[in-house]
Amino acid sequence: MSDIPSSVVLREVGPRDGLQNELPVPAARKAELIAALGTTGLSRIEAVAFVHPRAIPQMADAAEVWAAVAPAPGVGYSALVPNLNGARRALAAGFTDLEVVVSASETHNLRNVNRTPEQSLDGIAEVIDFVHGSGATCQVIVATAFGCPYEGEVPAERVAAFALRAVADGADSVCFGDTTGMGSPPRVRRLTGLFRDQAPDTRLALHLHDTRGTGLANLVAGLELGVAEFDASVGGLGGCPYAPGATGNIASEEAVYLLQELSVHTGVDLEALLEVAALAQEIVGRELPSRLLKAGPRTRLSV
């Protein structure tokens, strides 16, 4: 335990991965949420996705949302893009950090974008070149990294191979996405170890879900292997598109709370983040899954 990172970067993905799995929210309220998150000490926020409005109607207003946000100083904002066209839109909107996705599961990738993962990786190589040509950075997220809702097991070797291909093609960093919450500590250790052995110098992030209750145990497993970048969603905003009512992303405030307990610096003000979680809950109009949001921090005592 002594060699866990002394500080980690949490990337808040509620406005993107969270809201794209909620009922549509007006652009002004999205901008309000992004602005509020910028005041909590979070250093990175995935703000929007430039995807086709027919594919994900919840993100159709990405440019409008982003135009309404006054970026907070010291916060890095990023956008997810599916292809070259999305990358062009994101760069035109002013983003300089982009993310692209490929699913390690062939079935999942085919169903999502009607391409094989290899075809997606070919496209991603072009996107990386294009993004770099504009002086921006590009992270490659490998989805279904710990299991696929259609195929079940996704071999860690296959996931690592796709990630290494992306690194060879110039990816600035890699993120393993537990798309439907099928990860567990041994699976996190296995894949992280495999990848790290072959790409020890590449920035690695974990995008964990808490669909089966192991989200924070998975985070600890990654942390113990030196991973220092994690995605999380305020309030646990979002969900799992494959199981109605199920939980999606780990809740940002629960991650911050755990990291505080582990004496790992995040820079985030937990009380401020809890206020934004309450705002997120009000914006989507449903009870969010965050347990900490209901219970309050351990320092909030009864009288």
Next chain:
Amino acid sequence: MSDIPSSVVLREVGPRDGLQNELPVPAARKAELIAALGTTGLSRIEAVAFVHPRAIPQMADAAEVWAAVAPAPGVGYSALVPNLNGARRALAAGFTDLEVVVSASETHNLRNVNRTPEQSLDGIAEVIDFVHGSGATCQVIVATAFGCPYEGEVPAERVAAFALRAVADGADSVCFGDTTGMGSPPRVRRLTGLFRDQAPDTRLALHLHDTRGTGLANLVAGLELGVAEFDASVGGLGGCPYAPGATGNIASEEAVYLLQELSVHTGVDLEALLEVAALAQEIVGRELPSRLLKAGPRTRLSV
């Protein structure tokens, strides 16, 4: 990780700790739940509490409930008792494994039973003698072991000292109770280590809650220190009496799932347990907090 136990005992506490924090349930349905749990492979079930009906009306029918249960072969059933009178009732009902509780927080103990922890420990010593005189066993649960909703911090040294006093008085085993979910991995490691250093041969159990999202990460922390007995509640039945709507016990099926992933034997059939979790949800008539209950096991694929 290589020295985690190869098998652990899960004690199902839903019928007692779970139901005592829910609206009252008819005795027949409690018996139905206990009987259903007995078919899942669980080896231990905390069935009822023999407490004063004015203190906990939900448990007023303990003898009636237990009389309606046909014990399943190979399952050990236990009862929680507050004092000698409760112990007499539990033994008369046929129980041979009892639990008693003391809170390490003075304020919490005073508010719960109007005695100081030291006064409670004096009474517990008498209960242990009495129980042993009847050939039964007695576990001492030290509550608020990782924090108190009134006092905040509860020093691990104080918790360990109370546990060691109970061991000196003859307790057959000790259980640290995270009464309001204030535990975290470092706190679990600290207290477990302190106690184990001084009582390496005493059976030690952890009663963990998931009130702030860290329940399963706490379980892993205990497991890594060799703890091989954990309490859990089917469906996450119960709650936190100090925060309306907040989560209580870790969900049994989530613990089983995690332990399966860690290749730790529990003897529990996960699919059977999930069916009982659905039954528990039907019995209490509210959505239970178990995430796995909503999502299903990772082997349940989409079509």
